[in-house]
Amino acid sequence: MNLDQLSTGTGEWLSNQGPDSDVVISSRIRLARNVAGYPFLSTTGDTERMELYRTLEEAVSDLIRDDEAFVVDVDDADEIDRQLMVERHLISRQHATGDGSRGVAIWNDERRAIMMNEEDHLRIQVLRSGLQLEHLWNDIDEFDNRLSKVLDFAYDQQLGFLTACPTNVGTGIRVSVMVHLPALKLTQELDRVIRAARDMRLAVRGMFGEGTDAAGDLYQISNQTTLGKSEAEVIEQFDQDIIPKVVDYERAARGSLTKRHLHQLDDRIFRAYGILANARTIGTEESLALLSHLRMGVHTERFNGIDFQTLSDLFLHVQPAHLQKTASRPLDGAARSIARSALLRERLS
Amino acid sequence: MNFLCQKCNKQKAAVHIMDTFPEKRERHLCEDCAEQEGVIYKKSDETTNELLQEFLSQQKTSTSKKVTVEDAVCDECGTTIRDFQAKGQLGCPHCYHSLRRVIMPLIQRAHEGADQHVGKVPVRADEQVRKQTDLLRLRRELKDAVDQENYELAARLRDEIQSLESA
Ligand SMILES: [Zn+2]
Ligand SMILES: [Zn+2]
Numbered sequence: 001m002n003l004d005q006l007s008t009g010t011g012e013w014l015s016n017q018g019p020d021s022d023v024v025i026s027s028r029i030r031l032a033r034n035v036a037g038y039p040f041l042s043t044t045g046d047t048e049r050m051e052l053y054r055t056l057e058e059a060v061s062d063l064i065r066d067d068e069a070f071v072v073d074v075d076d077a078d079e080i081d082r083q084l085m086v087e088r089h090l091i092s093r094q095h096a097t098g099d100g101s102r103g104v105a106i107w108n109d110e111r112r113a114i115m116m117n118e119e120d121h122l123r124i125q126v127l128r129s130g131l132q133l134e135h136l137w138n139d140i141d142e143f144d145n146r147l148s149k150v151l152d153f154a155y156d157q158q159l160g161f162l163t164a165c166p167t168n169v170g171t172g173i174r175v176s177v178m179v180h181l182p183a184l185k186l187t188q189e190l191d192r193v194i195r196a197a198r199d200m201r202l203a204v205r206g207m208f209g210e211g212t213d214a215a216g217d218l219y220q221i222s223n224q225t226t227l228g229k230s231e232a233e234v235i236e237q238f239d240q241d242i243i244p245k246v247v248d249y250e251r252a253a254r255g256s257l258t259k260r261h262l263h264q265l266d267d268r269i270f271r272a273y274g275i276l277a278n279a280r281t282i283g284t285e286e287s288l289a290l291l292s293h294l295r296m297g298v299h300t301e302r303f304n305g306i307d308f309q310t311l312s313d314l315f316l317h318v319q320p321a322h323l324q325k326t327a328s329r330p331l332d333g334a335a336r337s338i339a340r341s342a343l344l345r346e347r348l349s
Numbered sequence: 350m351n352f353l354c355q356k357c358n359k360q361k362a363a364v365h366i367m368d369t370f371p372e373k374r375e376r377h378l379c380e381d382c383a384e385q386e387g388v389i390y391k392k393s394d395e396t397t398n399e400l401l402q403e404f405l406s407q408q409k410t411s412t413s414k415k416v417t418v419e420d421a422v423c424d425e426c427g428t429t430i431r432d433f434q435a436k437g438q439l440g441c442p443h444c445y446h447s448l449r450r451v452i453m454p455l456i457q458r459a460h461e462g463a464d465q466h467v468g469k470v471p472v473r474a475d476e477q478v479r480k481q482t483d484l485l486r487l488r489r490e491l492k493d494a495v496d497q498e499n500y501e502l503a504a505r506l507r508d509e510i511q512s513l514e515s516a
Contacts, residue, residue, distance in 0.1 A: 038441075040441055041438075042436045042439070145472045148471045149472065158464070158465055159466055161466075161469075162442040164439055165439070166452055169456060169460075173468070186370045194385060224459075225460045227459075227463045228462070228464070228465060229467065230469075231468050261370075
């Protein structure tokens, strides 16, 4: 497997198969780990950084069974490939744009990925569709155990796993759940979600868009506290508390839209379809905003002109690096908008 | 024109939104209310750097400290508080010990007051090795505590050392 092969499909995490997938797109857990005996990456020189990368790559590669995963040298990868991995949630933006020896091991089904030499020596992540944090925890816990048999992690009895930034120290765990909240956005009730999350010291962020608006109505809810709470306690906050609440709010909002504003709701959905199926040039943000309304239309059973697989594919393939990968060449913004509209027309006709 | 925020009626409206659902209307909100409604996003609640800046400014005003926090430096990797401030990252695992006086209050602020890990312990604990390094660390801390006449901490450290030695 390699990135070219990966790019034609869609990761399992976008597949709409998991529990509560009408609202919960995906769940992710990341663990930050550093190898004892090496400084953090802010103070390593080029040679030491390279040596560290070799050590990490070797340890990780040894744990890969029968071609289930492959390693990408991110420093060597071209810009489109780096961006592609960001769009597929396999690496962070920071990892894509940084410099120096660094890489990522990607499992073929994209459910697991390990960034090497990011902010911390290792960032292990597991990713799956719907709300399935317990599964994810079992998976990442087991893998972390396997890794810690071959690498000694920087660990302290009082402070737990030591990380480059003190905001991650302790468990080093970052749980993130991506939710789709188009109805709460339309009914202007997002503040309910944001307030509930803040009360629990959880962060809410828009997934796309540069700080102004969440294109595609996709939001990510993440924990911030990593010390003084066990991994199980953090996960429970999501599983038992905030996510069930958010799911209820969004379902209630969708229900009230279909009861009270059915014409306006249908108008939204079918206009979205009309534009997506007919535009001759269209940007990423507009595409995502309209695809979001189509997704809501499918889940409220107001629209059946598209299947989940196509919908998920489009959320990913309208993005810049995916379009360029499909075209097998770099495209400027204007050319991308034209290619994007062509893809949408083809898939929606 | 100066609108007041239509939601709280207190602050100046800074964000002007054209809603189109269920019908067209214009609304004017202050930044706080707009953020609460999910219309705009501020970057994050509190970044480490903000926490650190605030902490540093508090330290400067307290004159009782013999050593100012700016002088703290990691004896393992040479990272100073200024470096940490500039990069937002520590230099090595040992920084947690050598820059402890600055880092600990920051850690507590960032983690709801917590200062003790209660999660997973790595499997290959290598008990013996870990115990030794922990004892080294605790003894060093005990010495520091005594030097600073922090007897409450010293007593706690002595207890920790004893329980670890007998474990
Ligand atoms: Zn206001
Ligand atoms: Zn250091």
